[in-house]
Amino acid sequence: MTDAGFVIAGWALTGGALGAYTIHLAVRLRRARRSLPESGAAPSR
Amino acid sequence: MSLWREAWLVAGKDLRIEARSRVILYQVLPFGVVVLLLFAFALDPSRGLLPRVAPGLFWVAVLLATLLAVSRAFAIEAQNAARDGLRLSGLDGGAVFLGKAIAITIELVVLEVVLGAGVFLLYDVEVGSVGLLVLSALAATAGVAATGTLYGVLAAGLRVRETLVPALLLPVVAPVMLGATRAWEAGLGGTPSDGWPWFGLLALFAVLYTSIGMLAFGPLLEEA
Amino acid sequence: MRRSEPGPERPGAKCREREGMNRPELLSRRFAAMIGWLAFASLATLAILGLWVAPPDAVQGDAQRLMYVHVPAAWLAYLAFGVTALASALYLWPRTRSTVWDRVAGASAELGVVFTGLTLVLGSLWGRPVWGTWWEWEARLVSTAVLFFLYVGYLALRRIPGPARAKRCAIAALVAFVDVPIVHFSVEWWRTLHQEATVFNPDLDPEIHGTMAFTLFFGVFAFTLVYVYLLNRRYMLEAMDEGREERELEQAIAERTRAAELVDVAATAASPTVGAGARAREGDPGMRSAR
Known part of the structure; x- marks a missing residue:
């Protein structure tokens, strides 16, 4: 792999990691929000 | 000096339990020796590698045994509501911490004597400076026992205690592992003057974590 | 500035009665969204600056462009762990004790672990073309790895209720x-005692100035924005999860009590506290020894 390859891999990884973490948080937040009793959904069971 | 008297009470209690149950003697000590044997299998004694890496192997074995000793020290408090007894005893939290750490230190020192003899016999090492070896071992043991006691009470009462304590403890005692190994390298065959700064680091670590433990133990014991 | 952001207008609307002690988010919704977009935009700008505008390094050539993400990630890891320590101290201090600090500590530690992991991987990717190895037993690498595991342990502890x-x-x-x-x-x-020549350390290359230095500082700025945005998000999640645990516990207790009452009515004496007491007492079935 050339230098440029490593650089691109590193930057892509940074973007990917930050993006994946953000999405992960968003998914968990939405799930948590949906289980709130105010939001209309069935309160757990 | 009532702090020390209280600490000795707790240490005496733990050591008496050990003297009667012999868990460290019959379970942890053989474990340590077997670890030394396993290292020899892994590194093939005929290649002459063992004497050179003996200090590191010794301290890895000691650290692994420490995990068991810490786990044991808090297992005895988990039975028969012993922790409630300790909490209601009116003993100072710092003294209880000191007592438990002293008991673990004494147990580990006995273990280190046996393992040290094992290293000497099995790994064919030369002893350079006995003073450096003994002092750095004492400082390292005190530091490891203090951190172990602190994390032991931190995880006490949690169901995952046995698996949690190693995950928490091993990264924290990484500097002890490093310092003790370097000090022992200097004490065994190396130049002893290289080892004394590491002894200083080990002593600093022990003092620091003993103080933190004495401060934090009381509140943690109350909640556990 | 980011943590003490006063939130008089909190559109969260729920749990208004527990305000102050139990705020559901750190930043107002509008401010958080602004930070989010700003962080995204500055990351995009950083990519342009770092990949095209900044000149290649005299010694390392293009490989040095990894510095613009590696160094900010490392900086943020330290910032995150510093915030965790500060928030933990504030939690322990009786006058400032508040669940807010507990959540900040947890949220920041998780971010710190993410950024430390990123730092290690990026360092490895950078080390391969420059040093020729993926890993070097160099002081900074080793201590970063230990740092990573220190806080992984902390996160493991956080996961355990009790x-x-x-x-x-x-x-x-x-x-x-x-x-x-x-x-x-x-x-x-x-490391310095054992090997005289330390590995070529590009982080503190005195040659960097001009566009390169600006890009580096911009990277730190962009990553800090990302940190603030993610910290707020992680904090919200922590607050919601806590609320849910509490509600579920209350619900479970209510169900238990109701069941016990029914039993009470049907039969004569049944104590509703037996179940809870047995659960609270920590059993230790594995280690039974003499005395």
Whole structure:
């Protein structure tokens, strides 16, 4: 792999990691929000 | 000096339990020796590698045994509501911490004597400076026992205690592992003057974590 | 500035009665969204600056462009762990004790672990073309790896519910934080004692100035924005999860009590506290020894 390859891999990884973490948080937040009793959904069971 | 008297009470209690149950003697000590044997299998004694890496192997074995000793020290408090007894005893939290750490230190020192003899016999090492070896071992043991006691009470009462304590403890005692190994390298065959700064680091670590433990133990014991 | 952001207008609307002690988010919704977009935009700008505008390094050529993400990630890892330690200390201090600090500590530690992991991987990717190896037993690498595992342990502790979870986590965070300089110095000492020539260390290359220095500082700025945005998000999640745990516990207790009452009515004497008491007492079935 050339230098440029490593650089691109590193930057892509940074973007990917930050993006994946953000999405992960968003998914968990939405799930948590949906289980709130105010939001209309069935309160757990 | 009532702090020390209280600490000795707790240490005496733990050591008496050990003297009667012999868990460290019959379970942890053989474990340590077997670890030394396993290292020899892994590194093939005929290649002459063992004497050179003996200090590191010794301290890895000691650290692994420490995990068991810490786990044991808090297992005895988990039975028969012993922790409630300790909490209601009116003993100072710092003294209880000191007592438990002293008991673990004494147990580990006995273990280190046996393992040290094992290293000497099995790994064919030369002893350079006995003073450096003994002092750095004492400082390292005190530091490891203090951190172990602190994390032991931190995880006490949690169901995952046995698996949690190693995950928490091993990264924290990484500097002890490093310092003790370097000090022992200097004490065994190396130049002893290289080892004394590491002894200083080990002593600093022990003092620091003993103080933190004495401060934090009381509140943690109350909640556990 | 980011943590003490006063939130008089909190559109969260729920749990208004527990305000102050139990705020559901750190930043107002509008401010958080603004930070989010700003962070995204500055990351995009950073990519342009770092990949095209900044000139290639005289020694390392293009490989040096990894510095613009590696160094900010490392900086943020330290910032995050510093915030964790600060928040933990504030939690332990009786006057400032608040679940807010507990959540900040947890949220920041998780971000710190993410950024430390990123730092390690990026360093490895950078080391391969420059040093020729993926890993070098160099002081900074080793202490960063230990740091990573220190806080992975802390996160493991956080996951476990139990009595006084916040307090034990706060103490664990401080214990880990005290260890950081010790690890750092011991490892540094170890490596410099053993190998005379330390590895070529590009982080502190005195040659960098001009566009390169600006890009680096911009990278730190962009990553800090990302940190603030994600910290707020992670905090919200922590607050919601806590609320849910509480509600589920209350619900379970209510169900238990109702069942016990029914039994009480049907039969004569049944104590509703037996179940809870047995659960609370920590059993230790594995280790039964003599005396």
